[in-house]
Each structure stands twice: as C-alpha cells, then as structure tokens.
Amino acid sequence: MSQTTLPVFRSWVPEWLIRLTILLVLLPPLGMFALYFSNATETAGYYGMEPADVQYSVIIMYAALVAFLPMDDRLVRYLRPRYYFLISVGLNTLTFILCAHSRNIPLFFVCRFVQGVACASFCSICLHLIFSRLASTRARVIGYTVFYGTLQVSIPACAVFCSWLLYYFDFNVLFYVLLLLEIPGSILLLVIMNEVRFKKKFPLYQTDWVSFVFYALLLCMSGYVFVYGQQLNWLHSTLIRQLCLVIVVATVLFIIRQQYLKRPFINLQVFRFADFRNGLLLLMAYYIFKGTTGFVYAHLQGILGVDPVHLMPVYIVNIAGIVAGMLIASRLLLQGTVTRYILTGGFLCLLFFHVQLYFLFAQTGEINHFLLPMLIQGLGTGILFVPIVLFTVAAVPAHLAMNVSFVGISARFMGFCSGIAIANYFQLFNRSMHFNRFRTGITVIDPAVAARAADVQQQVLISGQELQAAKTAAAGSVNRVLAEQVALRASMDYYSMMCVGLIVVLLVLTIRPHAKEVLVKYGKRFIPY
DSSP, X not given: OOTTTSOSBOTTOOHHHHHHHHHHHHHHHHHHHHHHHHOHHHHHHHHTOOHHHHHHHHHHHHHHHHHHHHHHHHHHHHSOHHHHHHHHHHHHHHHHHHHHHOOOHHHHHHHHHHHHHHHHHHHHHHHHHHHTTOOSHHHHHHHHHHHHHHHHHHHHHHHHHHHHHHHHSOTTHHHHHHHHHHHHHHHHHHHHBOSOOSSOOOXXXXXXXXXXXXXXXXXHHXXXXXXXXXXXXXXXXXXXXXXXXXXXXXXXXXXXXXXXOSSOSSOGGGGGOHXXXXXXXXXXXXXXXXXXXXXXXXXXXXXXXXXXXXXXXXXXXXXXXXXXXXXXXXXXXXXXXXXXXXXXXXXXXXXXXXXXXXXXXXXXXXXXXXXXXXXXXXXXXXXXXHXXXXXXXXXXXXXXXXXXXXXHHHHHHHHHHHHHHHHHXXXXXXXXXXXXXXXXXXXXXXHHHHHHHHHXXXXXXXXXXXXXXXXHHHHXXXXXXXXXXXXXXXXXXXXXXXXXXHHHHHXXXXXXXXXXXXXOOOOTTOOOO
C-alpha cells in the first residue's frame, strides 16, 4: 500500500513507544562510533595497535558515513524502510562478531568502514522517522534539538558506560553488549512500522557508485594525512607528499565530474552562497574547539592518577551541560533571538572553559576542580550546534537542501580531523620541544634535582632495598616528574592556542557588519545533517 493510505506507524502505537523505539534504534550505531573514541587506550591494548591507529579507525568510520549519505538518499527512495533496516542490522551484527573474535588490524579497519555505512543507514532511517512526524516550526526545532543532543552526548555517555563495564569485564564483552542493545530497538521497529515508503519509489539507474568510491577514498586519504602527518613529520615524509598530491588531483577531478553529471553525487552549487560558506567555517571551528576535552581526561588519568571508573562525575556534568545548552538554544531560537547573539554566548562559554583549564593544569589537584569547567564546556557545545546548523541551512534555497546536508557533514568531518591533527601536534612535536628544553636545564648538579633524587634514594634504602635499586628508583622518579612537567606545559600551550582562536572567532562575530539574522523556515521534506 502507498504512504498516502497508511501512516508510518501502526494506529495502535502510542507516541511514547514510538519515541522510545527511535532512541533504541539509534543507540547501537552511536555507541559503536563513540566506543573507540572514548576508550582509545583499551582499544589499542586489545588489538595491539598504536593510539594513532585507533584515531584512524574512528576517521574511517566517519569517512564512510559521510561518503555514503548521498548514496543512502538514493537507496531510501528505492528500498522499503523495513528491508533497508534489516540489511543495516545484518551488516552491523556481522561486524560486531568479527571485531569481537578477531584481532586482525586490516580486518578491523574494513569492519570500521562497514560500520560507518551501517551507521549512516541507521541515522537516515531515524531522521526520516523523526522529521516525518514534525510539521510545525516549533516541533521541528525540538526535533533538531533532540536528535543532535543525542549525538552530542553519545561520546561522554558511552565513556561512562564503558568505564564501568571495563572495570568488571574484558574488552570484547562490549561488542556482545552492543549486540544485545540492537535487539529491542530492532524488534520494536519491525513490529510497530507499517509496510510504507518514506519517499516515492525511484529506480537505481544512473546511481553514481563511482563518485561514492572516489569520495570515500578521498576522505580516507585526507584523514590519514591528518592523523599520521605529525608522526611522519608532514611534508618531510615521501608518503605524506604523495598522498597530498593525490588528494589535490582527486579533488579537482571530483569537482569536474560533478559539474558534468546530469544527477551529481553532490551538487556543488551550494558554495555560491556566502553565508553557507561562513556556516561551514563555523562548523569546522566548532568541531575544533569542542574536541579539546581529551587533554582534560589525559591529565586526570596521567597526572592526577584518577581511575577511569572514577571519571564518571566529570562525564555526567558534561552531559548535563550539553543537555542544558541544547534546551537553552532551542528556547532562544523559538523566541526569535538573533543568531549572532546565541553564537557569541556559546563561544564565550568555550573561551571561559579553556581559560579555566589553562590555570588548572598542575601536578596536584582534585577532580572536583574540573566539574564546573566541564559543565561550562558542555553548555557551550550544546548552545552552539543547532544554531550553526540552522544558520548554514538558511543560506541555501530549499531545492538544494539535501546537498547542504551532504556538504555540511563533510565540513564536520574536516573540523573533526583538523582537531585531531592539532592535538597530535601538541602531543608529539610540542612535547618533544619542551622535553629537550627541560633536559638542557636539568642536570645532576641542580640542587632541586639532587634533593629529590636523594630523598627517593633514601626512602628506598630505608625499605631494605640495595643501593643500585635505590639509584634506579631515584632516576625513575626524576624522569617521571620531567614527563609530567612536559605534559603539563604542552597542555597549557594547547589551551592557550585554543583561547587565541576563540578570541579571533568572537572578534569576527562582533566586528562583522552583520551575521545574517535568520529564523529558519524549512520545508517538511527537509532532513538535516
């Protein structure tokens, strides 16, 4: 039967069950995305890979999601949602089983790409289910807020859950838990959905699989350069130079191909609009500035010695801040508040967070000192996201709306990768620079160094150890203090640079003659990114 004679959900299904089902369907793919990002150390230990490899696995999944979304738009028009959903569940389940039973790194990367494709399918289905039920402007703003709020809290929420689970179980148990999480949402959705289509059926002829492969490879290569560039010394590496050349050539060829296709994979006409380009820059800046919390968790665990399971208060206040920020932003948007004022408030929150953290990096401290800054960070990220998305969408005519989605998520991907590249610079090059400076200033004749070494050596001798063991312990203590100071200095440099960047963004928002003041009017068929 057609969608005009049947609603998406069966008539007897209550509204609360529909909302619960959509949430349950969305949880496993978001959990899979956040799993490795929030548990990088455990993942690296389980698979026997480098931390950079874990980062790249996240990039591969993200790249697959970004590249597959334009293709997903064609598949949704051709396949019935129930069958398309079952295919996605099958792919996700298969990759969960493979990741749980195999530690082969190339196979792991392949599974991550497939998981990105499945995640795109899940998100697309959930977005259609959410926004097909929202007609009024108020309802659609709330829909944006709920969906994006779920995306934003997925990483800290997954970190809370995984920290507790890994405290009691082995790492591969996480995959079985994700498998179990798939079951209730899948069964409920199949039971309460009618046999309908989201859109009118459209055949798959002239489907541009070539552009999909082209685009996916382009994103994966770009991600590789961002993740491994600092480790390989950027353009001093032959591999990085070759990849950069291939990326430039591939980008030019991809653009030329889209110009000559009757049905382009991505319609690049959206770039003609200045406010759309400004919105993309804001999205990229947003993802760079929101992704700085990794240094906080590294400091709490590495310097202050906080066990991951005891980081739950930090994650929880961060989630509370995100939720509060999302609610504030939706309320302000519905009241017609000028977009520029909302963006200024959000970036001010992020600036305040970075300034606070700059002064909190020390060898001693309490976890309670970090609760307020993390709450403010969550507040800032929650306030900013939906207004930036709506500002970007409003700059483009309605007939190009889907292409805004495809290009917008690409900008988010590039911002995410840029944030990783900047963090890696401070983790590797900046740390080594400070290490060399400290080593030249610290010698055995330094009174402070000699006093600490003698104190540690004396304590070891008192405990009954031999002199050689005492000397080894003293040297290890000095090296540990040196490593801590290097980490602190690198973190402070990182946050000071972020502060400068945020001040620049705030100045642009303030000085620019006008940031377009828009109250977004979007059509019923528009699905966001």
